[in-house]
Amino acid sequence: MNRLRIGIVGVGYLGSLHARVLSEIDDPHVDFTGVYDIDPQRMEDIAKRYNVKAFPSLDALLDETDAVICAVPTTEHYRVGIQILEAQKHLLMEKPITETVEQATRLVETARQKGLKLMVGHIERFNPAILAVRDKITFPLYIEALRIAYFNIRGTDVDVIRDLMIHDIDLTLYFTREEPISISAVGAPVLTDKVDIANARLEFPSGTVATLTASRVSIKKTREFRIFQRDAYFSLNLMSRNGHMIKRGDEAIIPYFLNMDGSTEPLKLEDMEFIQSIVEDRDPHVTGEDGLRALRIAKMIEKEISKKLAKLEGEET
Numbered sequence: 001m002n003r004l005r006i007g008i009v010g011v012g013y014l015g016s017l018h019a020r021v022l023s024e025i026d027d028p029h030v031d032f033t034g035v036y037d038i039d040p041q042r043m044e045d046i047a048k049r050y051n052v053k054a055f056p057s058l059d060a061l062l063d064e065t066d067a068v069i070c071a072v073p074t075t076e077h078y079r080v081g082i083q084i085l086e087a088q089k090h091l092l093m094e095k096p097i098t099e100t101v102e103q104a105t106r107l108v109e110t111a112r113q114k115g116l117k118l119m120v121g122h123i124e125r126f127n128p129a130i131l132a133v134r135d136k137i138t139f140p141l142y143i144e145a146l147r148i149a150y151f152n153i154r155g156t157d158v159d160v161i162r163d164l165m166i167h168d169i170d171l172t173l174y175f176t177r178e179e180p181i182s183i184s185a186v187g188a189p190v191l192t193d194k195v196d197i198a199n200a201r202l203e204f205p206s207g208t209v210a211t212l213t214a215s216r217v218s219i220k221k222t223r224e225f226r227i228f229q230r231d232a233y234f235s236l237n238l239m240s241r242n243g244h245m246i247k248r249g250d251e252a253i254i255p256y257f258l259n260m261d262g263s264t265e266p267l268k269l270e271d272m273e274f275i276q277s278i279v280e281d282r283d284p285h286v287t288g289e290d291g292l293r294a295l296r297i298a299k300m301i302e303k304e305i306s307k308k309l310a311k312l313e314g315e316e317t
């Protein structure tokens with residue numbers, strides 16, 4: 001088999017982590033060729049650190065790669081993503097897939113027409129706590145997610161729903177395997193002009209209810225995900241990557257501490273999955289369609305919040 005040549009566009013915070021991960025993948029069939037970033041200093045630093053090429057343009061990177069990881073800011077995802085796919089290269093796009101549903105639909109359709117892999121970086125799917133329970137979740141009745149973070153200017157090109165809540169939207173859709181029939185939400189712009197804190201309640205056709213809370217204006221950091229179904233309760237800490245399950249035992253009600261395999265970091269599992277999906281010519285674990293579905297729900301939540309905020313403003317004036 002030919003070597004799979006892979007490159008990264010955008011080597012800021014997350015792109016530089018992808019660069020470290022790619023440099024650690026010890027596979028003779030994979031060749032980390034290089035990086036491109038509009039910030040030349042940053043690009044040179046990363047290229048030097050991992051001993052790969054710093055390309056003078058995205059086109060130059062595309063000429064020498066078969067697959068690209070795209071970690072530019074979300075506002076650039078579509079413009080850069082479509083250029084990658086048009087050049088006939090496989091694409092791992094960071095989350096959220098794009099800013100708008102129309103853009104995401106175009107990326108998904110372009111990848112499909114060209115027979116390319118399009119994966120989206122919903123990294124929590126590779127969290128050991130999620131991997132430990134995914135086969136045990138049969139019919140979730142209730143899901144509760146709490147994701148709160150310190151304020152950080154990175155990510156504020158989009159609101160907290162597309163920045164943070166999108167992770168829990170993706171997990172909820174993954175576990176329910178359904179689209180919600182009703183959505184209600186509240187939110188507020190606290191520190192930026194976009195919504196910084198939000199809560200959404202989703203109801204699904206088979207009866208599952210999910211409540212998701214996301215904030216980027218907190219003084220502590222939490223990522224909790226809880227699920228209950230008829231026979232079990234799962235409490236997962238996605239930050240410390242552990243959790244427990246409560247279910248009825250033969251003689252007592254006992255908590256089972258879930259057996260996590262934390263030997264490989266989620267970002268590495270994600271990048272390896274992207275590579276494997278290309279090598280094995282199969283769908284990746286998180287497809288472009290998954291990214292599109294999560295974005296569509298994020299947009300519906302945003303719409304509900306906008307309606308409420310507009311009503312409040314109307315009442316104030």
Ligand SMILES: NC(=O)c1ccc[n+]([C@@H]2O[C@H](COP(=O)([O-])OP(=O)(O)OC[C@H]3O[C@@H](n4cnc5c(N)ncnc54)[C@H](O)[C@@H]3O)[C@@H](O)[C@H]2O)c1
Nearest residue numbers: 010011012013014015037038039071072073074094095154
């Ligand atoms: N999966 C996760 O948990 C997670 C975590 C953080 C960020 N992200 C996502 O990763 C993406 C990047 O976020 P970040 O925090 O690394 O941002 P960042 O600002 O640290 O890095 C972005 C980099 O892209 C470069 N860039 C901007 N426009 C470009 C263009 N047109 N071509 C080439 N380079 C360009 C910038 O110079 C910068 O170095 C965002 O979409 C964000 O949502 C995902």
